[in-house]
Amino acid sequence: MKGLLTIESILHTKDFKNAKLIGGHTGILKSVSWVHISESPHLGDYLNGGELILCTGLGWQENEEMFVTVIKKAIAAGASGICIELGQFTFHIPQAVIDLANEEGFPVIIFQELVKFLDVSRNINIHIIQSRYNVLTELEEYSKLLNEVLLSNTPYQKMIDTLCLTIKRSVAFEMMNTEPIISFYKTLDKQTFKKSVAEASESISSFPIELLDNQYGVLYVDGSLDALSEMDSSIVKRTVQTLGQLIFRDIYSNDHHMEVPDWIKDWILGTIGADQLMINLKKLNLDKDVSEFIVIMIDSPDAQFLKDEFKYLSIFLKSQFKAIGIDLLPFIYNHQLTCILFTYKDWNRVDIVNILERIEDYFKKKQQSLKAAIGRPVQSLYKLSLAYKTANEVMFFHNTMYKQTLLFYQDIYIYRLIYPLYEKGILEDYMLDHLGPVIDYDYQFNSNLIETLRVYLYNNCSKKVTATALHIVRQSLYYRLDRMKELIGEDFDEFPKKTALETALVALDFLNAIGYDWKYSKKKIT
Known part of the structure; x- marks a missing residue:
């Protein structure tokens, strides 16, 4: 040109x-x-x-x-x-x-x-006016070439090839978590250019490609910015814009289904067949080698708000996660915004937290609140039901035991053991087997030995620290401890019984927090 x-x-x-x-x-x-x-x-x-x-x-x-x-x-x-x-x-x-x-x-x-x-x-x-007219004409012709490329089977490679031939320089395009796409101009040493791209050398010009305040890729052109003519710079900028449009199209080309399709429902519930799963993932261009799958649930007191804002939330989340190399499949299920994350490398928890905090800021601007539950990551697409199940568990504890906005499965600690016992209907029995006599004693004599036991175990069975924490003299504590030995045994402050009692206390707090309908009848102790 x-x-x-x-x-x-x-x-x-x-x-x-x-x-x-x-x-x-x-x-x-x-x-x-x-x-x-x-x-x-x-x-x-x-x-x-x-x-x-x-x-x-x-x-x-x-x-x-x-x-x-x-x-x-x-x-x-x-x-x-x-x-x-x-x-x-x-x-x-x-x-x-x-x-x-x-x-x-x-x-x-x-x-x-x-x-x-x-x-x-x-x-x-x-001459300048004519030249500028020629530039606009040539840019228009170049834009037509790019539009034709957008319809091809390999648009990224063909777009880079077109740019290379037009400005007569080697160019490369690197997108998140992908190998660079390179088109070499005949006069340049290939290895030198590859090395310059890998090292982001000053001998090449870089043009970031950004969408919704996130960088999705970089276009590299051989030569410094000063070495590029104004015409070449205009062509490169037009290519950057078109690459951004192409990325945008790839991110959002899939239909944003608010209600969950049957095959996704079957997938998260673990009832889908392997062939059907792969067919549907291929349609969405998600049939790739995935490192881990993660399920995130976002809940709000106003379920209608989630439906009304679904399109915006899904587009925003897709763009944010795409920027850190994660694909996302969002849908509404059981009145919650549920997202399946497809990770292709080691992911950073901080990145996920930052994205969810931005969503929280958006909810606050709309005078809404949210709770986000992040389930256990799984490595197999056939174990997604486990990721979904654990996200459900996290949301359950979100609504009962925790007050923070964001909660990861890894952070519910002992409740990971508590929930399966509760789900099977044996948590009350476990708790009463260890604490029943103390609960009955407190009920009959209007005492609070349970609290004494809790503080004593929490302070690693230190009598001095426990007495101070309870604001009682040590002699009173000795009396209470002697009474507990009569109720639950001499070895209640020794492993493993001590650990069992601590777990039972957590179970008691949990059952009280959820308003559990007690099945047992309190017995009087003589």
């Missing part, structure tokens, strides 16, 4: 055939947005950037300090270069100006004879 006018191309026009570049040779590839005539020493205040300035130096030609200041202001304003006519007002360019131009890569051009600035500016500006 021809691209926009540069200082170099302007020097080859007929208006500049007698002009001479005397400084800033490294900046000749700078693009020129307009030719501007000005004699003001404050010309830098009137520039937008990219201009080529035409002047005679009138007013500051004999003041070297002012001359340097004018050039500095032009550079600061982003001008592409300056042309100075010699022979009428200015007769030589100070060496300090040339040194500054060389240092900054700011082209300084001299006309060694009188020229008509109006003719020069008109001719070059007409």
Whole structure:
């Protein structure tokens, strides 16, 4: 592609055939947005950037300090270069100006004879306008190529190949958790470019691809940003936009089913056949090698809110998790937003917490509250029912024993043992087998030996610390401990009975918290 006018191309026009570049040779590839005539020493205040300035130096030609200041202001304003006519007002360019131009890569051009600035500016500006029109036309043609690529079977690779051939540079595209897609231009050593991409070398330009405030990938182009022409930069930016659209399409192309499809319901309940499962996962492009599956449940007191906000929540969660390399399948089931996470590498708990906290912030803005339960990760897709079951357990304890917003299965500790006993209907029996006599004693005599036992075991059976914690004298504690020995045995402060009693106390707290309907009848102790 021809691209926009540069200082170099302007020097080859007929208006500049007698002009001479005397400084800033490294900046000749700078693009020129307009030719501007000005004699003001404050010309830098009137520039937008990219201009080529035409002047005679009138007013500051004999003041070297002012001359340097004018050039500095032009550079600061982003001008592409300056042309100075010699022979009428200015007769030589100070060496300090040339040194500054060389240092900054700011082209300084001299006309060694009188020229008509109006003719020069008109001719070059007409060329610039035509050039910009050509750029827009070529960008439009390039965009059509990209649109055709979007419909292909391998859009990412073909898009990178198209960019490579267009700008004649090697390019690479790297997305989260994937190998880079590379297209080599014939003049570049392949291994050198691969190494530069892997090390994010300064010899290549990088362009992040972001969606919803998250980075999903990076496009790498051989050469520094300064080495890219304005036309090439425009083409690269257009490619970045299209890659973003392609990623967006891939993330959200699957239908957002609010109500759970039958096959997903069968999957989380463990009743789906292997063939049917793989067929459905393939339709969603989720039939990949997964490291772990995780189930997250999000609950809110207002079930209708979850339904009303489902589309936004599913899109937001998909984008957030995609940014950390995790695919997500959301749906509404049992009035809860349930999400299946597909992880492809070791995942970071902090990342998940951060995402869920952002969701919590959104709920707060809508004056809603939430509880998020994260189940046990499983490595096999055929064990997803376990991940779902444990997420359910976490949500159960969320609603009974815990008050924080986010709760992981790993953090319910002893309740992982408590719940199966409760589910099987034997938790009360277990608790009463160990604490029944103490409970009955407290009931009959209106005492609180249970609390004494709890504090005593919690303080690792230290009599001094326990007496202090209960605000009683040690003699009173000794009496209570003697009574407990009569009720539950001499060895109640020794392993393993001590551990069994601690577990039974947790079970008692749990049953009380859920408002358990006690089945046993309290016996009187004589």
